[in-house]
Amino acid sequence: SSELTQDPDVSVALGQAVRITCQGDSLRSYYASWYQQKPGQAPVLVIYGKNNRPSGIPDRFSGSTSGNTASLTITGTQAEDEADYYCYSRDMSVNHLLVFGGGTKLTVL
Amino acid sequence: QVRLVQSGSELKKPGASVRVSCKASGYTFTSYAMNWVRQAPGQGLEWMGWISTNTGIPTYAQGFTGRFVFSLDTSVSTAYLQITSLKADDTAVYYCAKDNPVWDGDRGVVLNPVDYWGQGTLVTVSS
Numbered sequence: 001s002s003e004l005t006q007d008p009d010v011s012v013a014l015g016q017a018v019r020i021t022c023q024g025d026s027l028r029s030y031y032a033s034w035y036q037q038k039p040g041q042a043p044v045l046v047i048y049g050k051n052n053r054p055s056g057i058p059d060r061f062s063g064s065t066s067g068n069t070a071s072l073t074i075t076g077t078q079a080e081d082e083a084d085y086y087c088y089s090r091d092m093s094v095n096h097l098l099v100f101g102g103g104t105k106l107t108v109l
Numbered sequence: 110q111v112r113l114v115q116s117g118s119e120l121k122k123p124g125a126s127v128r129v130s131c132k133a134s135g136y137t138f139t140s141y142a143m144n145w146v147r148q149a150p151g152q153g154l155e156w157m158g159w160i161s162t163n164t165g166i167p168t169y170a171q172g173f174t175g176r177f178v179f180s181l182d183t184s185v186s187t188a189y190l191q192i193t194s195l196k197a198d199d200t201a202v203y204y205c206a207k208d209n210p211v212w213d214g215d216r217g218v219v220l221n222p223v224d225y226w227g228q229g230t231l232v233t234v235s236s
Contacts, residue, residue, distance in 0.1 A: 031220055033220070033223070042204060042228055043154065043206075043223075045223060048209075048211065048220065049220055050213070050215060054224065086154050088154075097156070097158075098144070098156045098159075099156055100146075101153075103154065
């Protein structure tokens with residue numbers, strides 16, 4: 001089982017803001033990175049570090065961390081943001097190796 | 110530009126072996142570790158481990174020891190994943206993914222986001 005816990009399903013109305021969360025003890029020491037995956041495609045990095053966006057990622061994507069919970073926030077959610085989202089960080093229970101969260105399916109209504 | 114190009118889909122019988130290749134271009138191959146990630150049908154991403162492209166030393170996640178082997182040919186900037194004694198539940202898409210270590214000055218640790226992914230290789234194990 002993953003040491004990073006995500007809600008399996010989240011929905012949001014078009015144009016509204018949505019927060020996707022990821023919980024794990026390692027997040028107190030290591031920021032998560034976040035990946036967007038659309039059906040049939042490879043994942044894409046959207047946020048890493050404290051709150052860094054790779055070039056080409058819209059500024060409606062942002063990240064934050066509080067205690068053992070990392071959050072990915074999308075403001076003004078667009079239809080094309082409908083996807084699976086995964087957090088990724090260290091696994092403190094296994095020699096600080098890496099681990100993905102279980103993923104969150106975001107539905108845009 | 111950075112590209113990771115993986116080999117094509119494979120159909121194998123139980124007990125056989127398979128090797129997936131991942132050819133890198135657009136950066137210095139030996140400067141960044143290569144991760145391998147599995148995604149079973151309809152399931153999430155699973156970190157399998159990584160290999161240091163500088164030393165060739167692999168690290169495997171729990172559940173990926175024994176039948177899974179990471180290797181390199183640095184002369185052609187290519188990473189390989191070999192899986193032996195294939196089972197039906199090895200059926201999945203396998204991704205190579207480039208590590209991008211980042212120093213986090215706030216917390217004094219190195220973060221390891223993945224910044225580039227291969228297109229994925231579907232391995233199907235069926236009799």
